[in-house]
Amino acid sequence: MFHFGHHQHPLAKVQLRELFTCAGCKEYGAGKRFACQQCNFQLHEFCAFSPPSLKTHPLHGQHQLHFHSKPKQGGILWAKCDICWKPVKGFTFRCSACSFQMHPCCAMLSTQVSFPVHPHSLKLLPTIASSSGGDHPGFVCGECKRKKSGRVYRCTVCDYHLHAVCAKNMINGLEDNGIKVVPEKPSMLGAAARVASLVIVEFIGGLFEGIGESVGQVLVQDIGIGRCVSRRRRIE
Ligand SMILES: [Zn+2]
Ligand SMILES: [Zn+2]
Ligand SMILES: [Zn+2]
Ligand SMILES: [Zn+2]
Ligand SMILES: [Zn+2]
Ligand SMILES: [Zn+2]
Secondary structure: OOEOOEOOOOEEEEEEEEEEEOOOOOOEEEEEEEEEOOOOOEEOHHHHOOOOEEOOEOOEOOOOEEEEOOOOOOOOOOOEOOOOOOEOOOOEEEEOOOOOEEOOOHHHOOOEEOOOOOOOOEEEOOOOOHHHOOOOOOOOEOOOOOOOOOOEEEEOOOOOEEEHHHHHHHOOOOOOOOOOOOOOOOOOOOHHHHHHHHHHHHHHHHHOOOOOHHHHHHHHHHHHHHHHHHHHHHHO
């Protein structure tokens, strides 16, 4: 197939276990994908087949959503997705009547879902007022066991909870391919430095929980650059 985002080469549907970054939505994926055989361009299947509009999506039934290949704003702060609360850096479905937007992967979710990780079906909890930062207090996510921002699913039968952002891993192929923890982008740092940087990422992640993931990510990038510099100095 030829995709409008990559006119120069044809894309082929392939099944590969390893992690990739989708050239459309800029998010991780694994497993089946549309990949260029001549360069590094790869797309999630759902990104490759994104329709130009979604008339009545269960996650935003009140207004029609339109597909956009470019995010709303670039720069330091990316606008966040209303479902997973991660920044939107590429392909999006955006409402023209209100500020709602979501990733193509999040558009694969619904108000009620079921996944192989849990025997019962899960229901999306209503959005909580921002006084608590949008967090639903007092639950443990059945997948990540951590505190994360964004919408939450709850089991209709038992007390199992699942973040919408964790539910995405059931759709983008990460869960199917056994990729639990998203690795860092490849770097030139040694193993020791890599361990140290993981600790920093954890720390920053915890520190900025609730403030917005995009802020945390920017800081992590800055720290990464700073560490490279100081490491070089030490070697000299
Ligand atoms: Zn994608
Ligand atoms: Zn190509
Ligand atoms: Zn999202
Ligand atoms: Zn709307
Ligand atoms: Zn989770
Ligand atoms: Zn259950």
